[in-house]
Structures are given as C-alpha cells and as structure tokens.
Amino acid sequence: MISLATAIPVALAGCDGNSAGEKTDGVTNIGFLAPAPRNDGGFTQYALAGVQAAVDADPTLKLTSIVDNAAESQQQIDGLTSLAAKNKVVVADGAVLNKAVAVVAPKYPDTHFVLIASDLESLANNVSSVTVAVGLNAIVAGAVASNQSKSKKIGMIAGPEVPSSTAWYYGMKQGAAAENAQTQVSQAYTNDYNDVGKAKQAAEAMIANGVDQILSDLDSGSTGIYQAADGKAGTGVYNVFALHCDDNPNIIGSGIVNWSDVLKTAVTEAAAGKLPAGAISFGLKSGALSYQFCPGKGTDAQKALAEKITSQISDGSITPAEGVLLPKPSYAYEQR
Known part of the structure; x- marks a missing residue:
C-alpha cells in the first residue's frame, strides 16, 4: 500500500530509448487516444475539448496527435505505442483502455499516461488514472x-x-x-x-x-x-x-459530468509534472x-x-x- 503522501509525481527526465517523449523547444507534446469517434457528441468529444482547452490556455503545450475509433484491443495497443513514442503526455480516454495502458506504459517510462474513467490493477509510476464519482x-x-x-x-x-x-x-x-x-x-x-x-x-x-x-x-x-x-x-x-x-x-x-474541466485540469497538471501517479477521483466537492x-x-x-x-x-x-x-x-x- 502506498499512501497519498508518497504518491510519485510524474516529472521524469528523458532517457535513452524514449527521447521523443521529452520536451522539445520548451513545448510539451500531447497525444490523445479514444475507442470512440472524436465527434461522438458525448464522452470523447467533451474529453477532447478539455485537452484542447488546456492547450489553448498554455502556449507551451501542443496537441500533436489524435487517434480515435480504436475499438479493438490491438488497435489500442498500437495507437498508444505510436503516441508514446513522440509525446510526453498521452491521454487514454476510456475505461476499456486500462489493459492497453498496462501493456504499453512500462515500455515508455518517460511518457506520462493519463488513463480516463478507469484504474489499473497495480501502481505504475508513469500512469495517473483519473475518474469521476x-x-x-x-x-x-x-x-x-x-x-x-x-x-x-x-x-x-x-x-x-x-x-x-x-x-x-x-x-x-x-x-x-x-x-x-x-x-x-x-x-x-x-x-x-x-x-x-x-x-x-x-x-x-x-x-x-x-x-x-x-x-x-x-x-x-x-x-x-x-x-x-x-x-x-x-x-x-x-x-x-x-x-x-x-x-x-x-x-x-x-x-x-464536466469531463472537459476534468481533462483540462489533468492535462495541465500532467504537463507540469504535478499530476501524481496513482488514482485520482473527482467528486461533488470538485x-x-x-x-x-x-x-x-x-x-x-x-x-x-x-x-x-x-x-x-x-x-x-x-x-x-x-x-x-x-x-x-x-x-x-x-x-x-
């Protein structure tokens, strides 16, 4: 059991084999993957709007890639792998993506994965799972x-x-x-x-x-x-x-459920190295x-x-x- 006090903020320096995920020219690259269409009129669209709002509010953030309609497990693994190779922050937007994140995240320790609407089975030092109650x-x-x-x-x-x-x-x-x-x-x-x-x-x-x-x-x-x-x-x-x-x-x-605000907060904190690894739940008080x-x-x-x-x-x-x-x-x- 790891207490909140010892949760590890993900602000990792680059290392060999994952240089594409580093900050370049002062800009933090962000990738986004979802199993549904980006214009679904619901969960995915609101989440993506939140990511875009974070980027619009901070000129040092850049949304470089969007992978949507990744409905099959192999598509999800391949998509996350591609995004992790060139982005410092990767948003995995969907509860069904927890298994794909568990597979890909260990291979890219310098990339911060933000898993939305689901938790992992065990702690990963470069994964923050963000849920809403x-x-x-x-x-x-x-x-x-x-x-x-x-x-x-x-x-x-x-x-x-x-x-x-x-x-x-x-x-x-x-x-x-x-x-x-x-x-x-x-x-x-x-x-x-x-x-x-x-x-x-x-x-x-x-x-x-x-x-x-x-x-x-x-x-x-x-x-x-x-x-x-x-x-x-x-x-x-x-x-x-x-x-x-x-x-x-x-x-x-x-x-x-204001997913847009939740995603904006999560991406902003992740890019700044202030979003802790582990599970984070947004409730009524938030x-x-x-x-x-x-x-x-x-x-x-x-x-x-x-x-x-x-x-x-x-x-x-x-x-x-x-x-x-x-x-x-x-x-x-x-x-x-």
Whole structure:
C-alpha cells in the first residue's frame, strides 16, 4: 500500500530509448487516444475539448496527435505505442483502455499516461488514472426518475459493462429507493456507446416491460433511446455528462459530468509534472458533478428533492451503497 503522501509525481527526465517523449523547444507534446469517434457528441468529444482547452490556455503545450475509433484491443495497443513514442503526455480516454495502458506504459517510462474513467490493477509510476464519482450523480438522477415515474419502473442503458457504467445503475438504484422503496430499476448494456440500433432495441424492451424513465449512459447511441421513447406518453429520458435538451422533448435532465474541466485540469497538471501517479477521483466537492433539469422540466418538488439529495451526499448524510463508487485501488489514491 502506498499512501497519498508518497504518491510519485510524474516529472521524469528523458532517457535513452524514449527521447521523443521529452520536451522539445520548451513545448510539451500531447497525444490523445479514444475507442470512440472524436465527434461522438458525448464522452470523447467533451474529453477532447478539455485537452484542447488546456492547450489553448498554455502556449507551451501542443496537441500533436489524435487517434480515435480504436475499438479493438490491438488497435489500442498500437495507437498508444505510436503516441508514446513522440509525446510526453498521452491521454487514454476510456475505461476499456486500462489493459492497453498496462501493456504499453512500462515500455515508455518517460511518457506520462493519463488513463480516463478507469484504474489499473497495480501502481505504475508513469500512469495517473483519473475518474469521476458518477455514481453520486446517479443517486440524484435515480431519486428524480423515481418521483417522475408512474409505473415505479426505471432503467439505465449503457455501452460496455464497466465499473464507470455500472456505477450509474447502482447509484440510480440507491436514489430510487430513497425516494420510493417500491421502485424497480433495470439495467441493459449494448457494448457500444454509439450503436443507435442496439440502444433502441434495449429501450423498446424496457418500455415493453413497463419502464417509463430511462437514463442513457451512451454517446450518439442515445438517439436510439429517443426514438424508442417518442410517442410513448409519460416516458422520460435522462442523459449523462451534459444537457441535451434540444435533442428530444422527452429529456427531463442530466447528471452533468464536466469531463472537459476534468481533462483540462489533468492535462495541465500532467504537463507540469504535478499530476501524481496513482488514482485520482473527482467528486461533488470538485465541482465536476451536478444534476440539472432541462428548461421547463421538473416540478418544484423534484427540484427540491434533487437539492436535498445532493446536500445529503455532500454532508455525508447519504453514504454511497456498494457499487456506487469505483473500488478504491490498493495504491495511491486521491479524492478531490
């Protein structure tokens, strides 16, 4: 076990075999890899915007390379290898990339890898895993959805079944129970954040079983949920990461996750050698999370409920249930 006090900041000097990752001419090169398209309208797009914001704010930073659509494991390993050879900081944007980072990072000790939305199994001195406690937002969303539901059946649809997605389910389950102990919560995984057809099928199956409130932990795949909800009176949809109120009239609100700010902070600190190796989780206190309603949506009672649940989470009155938070790794960990 390594305490936070002994977490190793990654500010490594160049060594033979990895000179391409050094600062050159006072500029820190940054590479970005994602398994999804860069313009997916969700997680990847917001993360990339955060990296770009860090670069725009500091003339000594340069985003040199973007590799997206790296859906297969070998593509991910090859992409990270290529980026690590010529960048001092490499952002691996996606929970499914933890295995690829574990393979590539030891080969490039002078490159700082910033793994987003997942942790490694063991500490690597040149890897910072950056996560957001999305399950806390899900508690609030679950309470609101339960209050909105007439059938007292709500659901969550995500892409791959990874801890950062199951946290939305467990959080919704806890929040729904806090609002009404009789509320049932379903979950479904399409294994693809952007497959509209699979998302529509999953949503149609839930609606057929009586679910009338659905949270979408998807990117462009959310369109499938909108299509399934259209024409179904009383069916509400909830997003994650950002408000998409104009995309569909059924959208009630969103568990906002400000990935752009998180990525901007992480990249800025990594480039300056101030982002520690180990695991870093952004929570409510960091300002990375909030629940917001779309304009004209949400009753006064629901808005009061959201504020109440948020306050109770913040002051510790509500303790996250099992599965709501990502498991703490057995190495350096920092909660922000």
